[in-house]
Amino acid sequence: MTDTLRPMPTRTRSYHHGDLRAALLTRAEETLREKGPGALSLRELARDLGVSHAAPSRHFKDKQALLDALALSGFDRMSAVLGASLDGVPEKLPEQVEAVVRAYVGFARDNAALLDLMYSVKHDPEASDALLEATQRWSDLVLRLVAEGQARGEVREGSLEHTALPVFATLHGYADLAVSGMLPPEMDEHGLDVVIAFILRGIRL
Amino acid sequence: MTDTLRPMPTRTRSYHHGDLRAALLTRAEETLREKGPGALSLRELARDLGVSHAAPSRHFKDKQALLDALALSGFDRMSAVLGASLDGVPEKLPEQVEAVVRAYVGFARDNAALLDLMYSVKHDPEASDALLEATQRWSDLVLRLVAEGQARGEVREGSLEHTALPVFATLHGYADLAVSGMLPPEMDEHGLDVVIAFILRGIRL
DNA sequence: CAGCCAATGTAGGCGTCGCCAACAATGCTG
DNA sequence: CAGCATTGTTGGCGACGCCTACATTGGCTG
Structure with missing residues (x-):
């Protein structure tokens, strides 16, 4: 729910991304703008961000x-x-x-x-x-x-x-x-x- | 291309449906109206019409x-x-x-x-x-x-x-x-x- | 400070989808 | 009636969304 004001460590990716939710939104909007809504896929988003295909589900239930x-x-x-x-x-x-x-x-x-x-x-x-x-x-x-x-x-x-x-x-x-x-x-x-x-x-x- | 004035035999389904293209469009519009655009699936359409999942491709390339x-x-x-x-x-x-x-x-x-x-x-x-x-x-x-x-x-x-x-x-x-x-x-x-x-x-x- | 636990990420699997290729039945046409 | 284009079938491929079980992390509490 509250998505503003998060830790936002900007640290090197170890195991935890640190700001995956925001990164997903940002990348998703880029994709939306560049390749249209049909090209939005959670799995591809995850790949783009170097994260496993199920990681986004921790931040967006679907x-x-x-x-x-x-x-x-x-x-x-x-x-x-x-x-x-x-x-x-x-x-x-x-x-x-x-x-x-x-x-x-x-x-x-x-x-x-x-x-x-x-x-x-x-x-x-x-x-x-x-x-x-x-x-x-x-x-x-x-x-x-x-x-x-x-x-x-x-x-x-x-x-x-x-x-x-x-x-x-x-x-x-x-x-x-x-x-x-x-x-x-x-x-x-x-x-x-x-x-x-x-x-x-x-x-x- | 020309989709009006087809044979439209209305015969019992044997092997060829007889009017699959029109049937697909009709059923697709019902689904669109009732369950929204996200619920439109070629395979489901085919199932609904009692036809194999690849049959629609004969009438619509994608x-x-x-x-x-x-x-x-x-x-x-x-x-x-x-x-x-x-x-x-x-x-x-x-x-x-x-x-x-x-x-x-x-x-x-x-x-x-x-x-x-x-x-x-x-x-x-x-x-x-x-x-x-x-x-x-x-x-x-x-x-x-x-x-x-x-x-x-x-x-x-x-x-x-x-x-x-x-x-x-x-x-x-x-x-x-x-x-x-x-x-x-x-x-x-x-x-x-x-x-x-x-x-x-x-x-x- | 140690240990526990919630949060976050990973691995794998399931069912469905769109699309493709190979094959089968049909019916029009010469 | 034979050949062939049309129309359907079967099976398979890769991608997707979502689920469950498991792994790693870091913050909180005793």
Whole structure:
């Protein structure tokens, strides 16, 4: 559960690796990025790290647990990226929306496979609550933006969730289309501008 | 390649199954719907159909080929559903958009796993051209709607692709969120109305 | 400081999977 | 009706996920 703040001795591999859990996650994400999700194998991961094929099971009870942890760390980083994207941005709706949208799409581009993974942990009935909380953390950011916009009279009235919903949909949908390579490539750049303008039209007074 | 109009003898199983390819696709889609994509195994499929474990390879060179075929049939049916959704709908933008959005989201709900599959065949560099063409067929439908709206003066000016892009994004994004169970359930019904209104605001003059 | 014990890693095995090659039955076609 | 492409069968290979039994380690406690 708690994976931050571990001994992390960084010592030469004797018998105990010292930080196998973190090493597994790191290597797994590299593999995910470079060779796609299909190429993720616990045994190969273990080989890569010079460890026996059953060692990973000490840290992740099964493959899905590793994927969940990967997704969780993805949500954490995404939250950080989105949060940082608002630093120094004037508190006006257009600027804020533009910043967040660009940050989200950028993250999606840089972490396509990971994002896929993050969103496909989904209908797991007992998805770890840590994961659920992580997904909530970044949606809260958008909700706050919309709420503040409403308070400043920049955003139309209406239930917060209902106002923010289409923003999420558009944001997520565009990122997914872009990442999936379903957009004519020349649309890529200008397309983002168009989408941002569309969102702003949709939620403005 | 051509899979429609086959002999389809429907005879008792002797040695040759008679319609194994279609049977594989049908059963595969059931499994996909009922037990998720992870549970799809060629060998199990073969067992279910009372056929040897290597028989499927006569019809699909590998597992991915079967998935591609599944995705292709999904796009075909989706195009049909979306096309049909416009039957008898007045040629006015709001009604047409509402019809198509509801149809798309409905299809997504009824075929969640299949839709996932359809969109993850994506970055396959040599995705069969039949597949590419199928994806294009339904996007053309939305493009046509927007173009007609522009012709009638109901839709803002601008490059067709750029005007339609955010519509796709919102549509796709909402369907994905809904299907992934990432929406508070009470938002489900009214949420669609909200999203439709949002889209209309975004593309209207 | 000694010894115990939980944590961590290893070795091997089981069943399943995708894919391949060799062989067998079928039915279309000349 | 003979030949042959099509379609199915059998068996095998290597890889995978997961399990159990065992080995090594290092921290904690008496």
